Amino acid sequence: xxQEVTTAQINLENRSYEIxxxxxxxxxxxxxxxxxxxxxxxxxxxxxxxxxxxxQLKQALPGKHVEEVILPDGEQFKTLKTAGEVxxxxxxxxxxxxxxxxxxxxxxxxxxxxxxxxxxxRGVGFIQIPTTLLSQVDSSVGGKTGVNHSxxxxxxxxxxxxxxxxxxxSTLRTLEPRQFSSGMAEVIKYGLVNDPAFFEWLEQNIxxxxxxDRASLTExxxxxxxxxxxxxxxxxxxxxxxxxxxxxxxxxxxxxTVTAYGPWLHGEAVGLGMLMAARMSTLQGWLKxxxxxxxxxxxxxxxxxxxxxxxxxxxxxxxAMNRDKKVLAGKIRLILMxxxxxxxICQDYDPKALQQTxxxxxxG
Amino acid sequence: xxQEVTTAQINLENRSYEIxxxxxxxxxxxxxxxxxxxxxxxxxxxxxxxxxxxxQLKQALPGKHVEEVILPDGEQFKTLKTAGEVxxxxxxxxxxxxxxxxxxxxxxxxxxxxxxxxxxxRGVGFIQIPTTLLSQVDSSVGGKTGVNHSxxxxxxxxxxxxxxxxxxxSTLRTLEPRQFSSGMAEVIKYGLVNDPAFFEWLEQNIxxxxxxDRASLTExxxxxxxxxxxxxxxxxxxxxxxxxxxxxxxxxxxxxTVTAYGPWLHGEAVGLGMLMAARMSTLQGWLKxxxxxxxxxxxxxxxxxxxxxxxxxxxxxxxAMNRDKKVLAGKIRLILMxxxxxxxICQDYDPKALQQTxxxxxxG
Numbered sequence: 018x019x020q021e022v023t024t025a026q027i028n029l030e031n032r033s034y035e036i037x038x039x040x041x042x043x044x045x046x047x048x049x050x051x052x053x054x055x056x057x058x059x060x061x062x063x064x065x066x067x068x069x070x071x072x073q074l075k076q077a078l079p080g081k082h083v084e085e086v087i088l089p090d091g092e093q094f095k096t097l098k099t100a101g102e103v104x105x106x107x108x109x110x111x112x113x114x115x116x117x118x119x120x121x122x123x124x125x126x127x128x129x130x131x132x133x134x135x136x137x138x139r140g141v142g143f144i145q146i147p148t149t150l151l152s153q154v155d156s157s158v159g160g161k162t163g164v165n166h167s168x169x170x171x172x173x174x175x176x177x178x179x180x181x182x183x184x185x186x187s188t189l190r191t192l193e194p195r196q197f198s199s200g201m202a203e204v205i206k207y208g209l210v211n212d213p214a215f216f217e218w219l220e221q222n223i224x225x226x227x228x229x230d231r232a233s234l235t236e237x238x239x240x241x242x243x244x245x246x247x248x249x250x251x252x253x254x255x256x257x258x259x260x261x262x263x264x265x266x267x268x269x270x271x272x273x274t275v276t277a278y279g280p281w282l283h284g285e286a287v288g289l290g291m292l293m294a295a296r297m298s299t300l301q302g303w304l305k306x307x308x309x310x311x312x313x314x315x316x317x318x319x320x321x322x323x324x325x326x327x328x329x330x331x332x333x334x335x336x337a338m339n340r341d342k343k344v345l346a347g348k349i350r351l352i353l354m355x356x357x358x359x360x361x362i363c364q365d366y367d368p369k370a371l372q373q374t375x376x377x378x379x380x381g
Numbered sequence: 382x383x384q385e386v387t388t389a390q391i392n393l394e395n396r397s398y399e400i401x402x403x404x405x406x407x408x409x410x411x412x413x414x415x416x417x418x419x420x421x422x423x424x425x426x427x428x429x430x431x432x433x434x435x436x437q438l439k440q441a442l443p444g445k446h447v448e449e450v451i452l453p454d455g456e457q458f459k460t461l462k463t464a465g466e467v468x469x470x471x472x473x474x475x476x477x478x479x480x481x482x483x484x485x486x487x488x489x490x491x492x493x494x495x496x497x498x499x500x501x502x503r504g505v506g507f508i509q510i511p512t513t514l515l516s517q518v519d520s521s522v523g524g525k526t527g528v529n530h531s532x533x534x535x536x537x538x539x540x541x542x543x544x545x546x547x548x549x550x551s552t553l554r555t556l557e558p559r560q561f562s563s564g565m566a567e568v569i570k571y572g573l574v575n576d577p578a579f580f581e582w583l584e585q586n587i588x589x590x591x592x593x594d595r596a597s598l599t600e601x602x603x604x605x606x607x608x609x610x611x612x613x614x615x616x617x618x619x620x621x622x623x624x625x626x627x628x629x630x631x632x633x634x635x636x637x638t639v640t641a642y643g644p645w646l647h648g649e650a651v652g653l654g655m656l657m658a659a660r661m662s663t664l665q666g667w668l669k670x671x672x673x674x675x676x677x678x679x680x681x682x683x684x685x686x687x688x689x690x691x692x693x694x695x696x697x698x699x700x701a702m703n704r705d706k707k708v709l710a711g712k713i714r715l716i717l718m719x720x721x722x723x724x725x726i727c728q729d730y731d732p733k734a735l736q737q738t739x740x741x742x743x744x745g
Contacts, residue, residue, distance in 0.1 A: 097465050104461070108532045136500075139527060139538045163503060168472045174503045175539060 022048075023235050025242040027158055028250050032178040036157055036242050038235050043121075043146055043185040044073040052144060052180045055115025058083045059107060061130040062121040063090040066148055069191055074121055074146065084110055088126070092278065095125045095165050097173055103133050117142040117180070123149035124156045124283075128174070131162030135177035145179045148188040150200025151284055154207075154241035157182040159249045159259075169340075170270075186234050194320065199284025201226070201319035202265070204237045206291060207244040209312065210261050213358025215240050220311065223318045261360045264352040265291030271337035275329045288321035293374050298354040300370040308357050331375035386412075387599050389606040391522055392614050396542040400521055400606050402599050407485075407510055407549040408437040416508060416544045419479025422447045423471060425494040426485040427454040430512055433555055438485055438510065448474055452490070456642065459489045459529050461537055467497050481506040481544070487513035488520045488647075492538070495526030499541035509543045512552040514564025515648055518571075518605035521546040523613045523623075533704075534634075550598050558684065563648025565590070565683035566629070568601045570655060571608040573676065574625050577722025579604050584675065587682045625724045628716040629655030635701035639693045652685035657738050662718040664734040672721050695739035 025036040042048050058081045062071055067087050075083055086103050088094050107116070118141060120130030127145050134143035147153045163174015189197065208216030218236075219226070225233040245262065252259040268290030272281055295312045298304035313323050338349055351371075353363045389400040406412050422445045426435055431451050439447055450467050452458050471480070482505060484494030491509050498507035511517045527538015553561065572580030582600075583590070589597040609626065616623040632654030636645055659676045662668035681687050702713055715735075717727045 097461070097468070101461050104530060104537055108530050108536055111532070136527075136537050136539060138536055139525065139540055161503065163500075166468060166472050168475070172472055172502055173468055173500050175500060176503055 023239055025158075025239050025246065027178075027242070027246045029160075029178060032160075034179055034181045036182040036184060036238075038153075038184045038186070038238050040186040040231055043070060043183055043188070044076045046077040046079060048181075048183055049077050049144070052142070053078070053081060053117045054142065055113065055117065056080075056082050057110075057112050057116040058119060059112055059116055060085045060119045060121055061088070061103065061126060061133065062086075063088045063126055065090045066122045066126070070121060070148065070188065074119070084112065088129075092125050092165070095129050097164050097166070100129060100133055100136075100164055103129075104137065107133075107137060112137075114138045114141060117144060119144050119146060121146045121148065122152075123147065124152045127152050127156045128162050128171070129164055131160075131177050131179070132164055132174050135162055135175035140177070143177065143179045145182045147182065147184055149192055150189055150197050150238075151203060152200075153184040153189075153238050154200060155203045155245070157184060158242050158245040159262075184238055186231055186238075189229060189234065195282060195285070198320040199282040199288075202284035202288035202291070202316070202321055204241050205312075205315055205319060206262070206264050206287065207241045209291060209295075209354060209357060210244070210264050210352075210360040211248075211358055212240070212244050213356075215244065216315070216357050220315055223315060227319065260350075260362050261352055264354075264360050265289075265294055267338055267349065267351055268293045268334070271334040272326075272329060274337040274340075275333040280328065285322055288316050288319075289323065289326070289378065292316060292323055293378050294351065294353055296377065297351070297366070297370050297374040300373060301353065301366060303353060303355045305356075308354075311357065325378045325380045327381045329379045330381045331372070331379045333381075334375050334379050335372075387603055389522075389603050389610065391542075391606070391610045393524075393542060396524075398543055398545050400546040400548060400602075402517075402548045402550070402602050404550040404595055407434060407547055407552070408440045410441040410443060412545075412547055413441050413508070416506070417442070417445060417481045418506065419477065419481065420444075420446050421474075421476050421480040422483060423476055423480055424449045424483045424485055425452070425467065425490060425497065426450075427452045427490055429454045430486045430490070434485060434512065434552065438483070448476065452493075456489050456529070459493050461528050461530070464493060464497055464500075464528055467493075468501065471497075471501060476501075478502045478505060481508060483508050483510060485510045485512065486516075487511065488516045491516050491520045492526050492535070493528055495524075495541050495543070496528055496538050499526055499539040504541070507541065507543045509546045511546065511548055513556055514553055514561050514602075515567060516564075517546075517548040517553075517602050518564060519567045519609070521548060522606050522609040523626075548602055550595055550602075553593060553598065559646060559649070562684040563646040563652075566648035566652035566655070566680070566685055568605050569676075569679055569683060570626070570628050570651065571605045573655060573659075573718060573721060574608070574628050574716075574724040575612075575722055576604070576608050577720075579608065580679070580721050584679055587679060591683065624714075624726050625716055628718075628724050629653075629658055631702055631713065631715055632657045632698070635698040636690075636693060638701040638704075639697040644692065649686055652680050652683075653687065653690070653742065656680060656687055657742050658715065658717055660741065661715070661730070661734050661738040664737060665717070665730060667717060667719045669720075672718075675721065689742045689744045691745045693743045694745045695736070695743045697745075698739050698743050699736075 022037050022039040118134040120127045147157050160176045160178040162177050163171045166172040248259050265287045269287035272286040295309045299309045317323050350364050352360050354360050386401050386403040482498040484491045511521050524540045524542040526541050527535045530536040612623050629651045633651035636650040659673045663673045677687050714728050716724050718724050
């Protein structure tokens with residue numbers, strides 16, 4: 018009934034797992050039953066995803082005792098308080114240590130559910146069913162789970178790996194185009210970080226990707242996950258090379274912070290952040306102007322913002338960057354590029370290049 | 382200035398650490414400075430321990446930025462809400478990812494602080510300074526951290542290992558005698574579980590232990606930690622042999638539950654629970670009557686309760702046992718003994734032996 022399943026293997030010793038990529042697999046019981054060892058299942062989702070996919074998922078869970086928690090949609094509910102309410106519900110049933118938590122939704126649901134699974138009775142089984150492009154290519158690899166604090170994002174959490182990830186391409190049909198583009202920013206990032214051949218592949222195939230061609234979608238998810246996995250495998254707890262994945266994120270988080278997480282989607286902010294990192298790299302003489310233009314063009318074809326924005330001023334961004342948790346001993350560490358596909362962690366740059374970049378892109 | 386430091390090595394691959402045992406080391410900066418890599422330290426303690434030992438500990442932290450959270454004393458504060466308040470405090474400073482959390486206190490402080498360290502920015506450094514015998518011989522090994530839920534204890538938590546454990550014998554001088562005896566229940570447990578030679582050593586040395594002889598205290602802490610470590614090393618996430626450490630705990634938790642965690646200290650309940658497990662083992666023909674009497678005698682010399690109690694009825698205990706999280710598929714799994722020093726996980730026992738044991742010890 019289904020097309021063949023494409024897999025990406027994540028190797029983390031006894032926490033290794035597979036990402037399963039195909040169209041229409043979220044309702045396929047063969048994908049789940051060997052991985053749900055107990056009788057109890059806890060599905061965590063939000064009200065939007067629930068109406069679209071919960072019934073289909075439940076068809077894949079015959080004979081299981083299925084509990085569900087439906088959260089309101091939105092990042093503002095990714096809090097310790099919400100996690101506490103989920104624990105209350107789980108303990109009221111009560112669910113035992115053999116329960117498997119299923120996260121059905123985007124990054125907010127995945128991060129919160131993973132944290133709940135990590136902490137419930139000190140850790141229970143966890144399967145991710147990411148329903149957005151961003152969560153399929155980003156949070157499905159790396160084991161970062163957690164909730165936000167009112168003062169900053171992702172401050173409370175755990176490194177916790179899922180049993181497997183089910184990436185169903187069919188869920189991307191219901192995704193808003195802006196959300197799809199937001200996921201594309203992370204896809205392009207993997208090319209820029211350390212896979213120049215993937216960047217070229219994207220340049221050649223961006224139209225079919227944007228038209229949701231199944232084979233192209235499968236390829237961007239598979240290759241993004243494998244690229245992320247190779248870095249995570251070397252550095253599970255983020256002390257070294259994994260930081261390369263933050264390309265565009267220090268600028269991007271600053272954009273999100275100063276705009277109060279309102280008009281800019283995460284990937285839109287990261288997309289512009291990558292372009293800023295590229296611009297700063299050209300100012301340092303590390304990236305060719307022609308490469309900057311290729312990056313700008315690909316982002317544009319992915320329908321991501323590439324123009325200077327009036328939404329913020331240079332000094333606002335600078336201040337937000339200084340508060341970022343990646344600041345070590347007061348010095349802003351940035352991920353810059355020495356050519357497409359060659360990102361590096363840079364603490365030794367000309368402050369004027371940073372200032373000029375901020376002034377060029379922040380024109381509010 | 383100090384006596385020599387005795388150590389117990391806990392081997393868990395890249396999460397290995399040392400338990401340091403000596404009199405008066407909690408104020409010794411040599412014990413800390415190599416293990417605190419950043420400038421920031423967060424001490425979590427309670428109001429009772431604070432007045433006794435916080436100043437001394439701070440002398441061991443010259444040049445560090447020391448923040449402190451003083452919690453009220455008591456298990457009722459070991460909650461997700463309290464953890465949230467600690468996160469609020471840490472983020473208000475703000476403390477960065479290089480912070481080291483120091484847990485100064487007994488099991489409640491250790492469990493909560495370990496959970497906070499595990500979750501703060503997805504994991505920061507953590508040093509335990511257990512100030513009770515129970516926490517020195519029990520929670521200093523195994524990495525179990527967490528908080529209680531209103532419905533049950535330790536339901537929310539993480540497995541998270543400390544950088545090292547500083548067990549200062551001098552803190553035992555200020556411990557109430559009943560609390561010391563409560564710790565002795567866990568010490569005796571290690572002999573019963575898999576170290577018959579240690580049980581015999583305890584029989585011969587119980588008087589000097591109860592008189593707080595330093596060499597004897599050092600030996601019980603070292604040997605208890607190593608015994609626990611050998612089981613934890615085989616089974617870090619508690620799927621098998623580690624369950625042996627629950628000897629006496631299914632009965633004991635039931636006693637604590639039905640008495641609403643009031644009159645019975647944890648170790649007192651576990652001590653009587655071990656005696657009940659011993660009695661049940663004799664009824665099954667697995668333990669000699671003479672061995673039962675040796676166990677009873679040692680518990681009594683450690684000033685632990687060994688008599689049938691009017692505080693609870695058999696059916697109350699039975700019901701509480703059925704709700705315990707170690708119940709697999711509705712069947713109570715018990716740790717019983719085939720001789721002193723030979724505990725085993727038993728699901729195949731005569732229900733009448735359990736019933737008779739409950740009736741003999743619960744006479745309320």
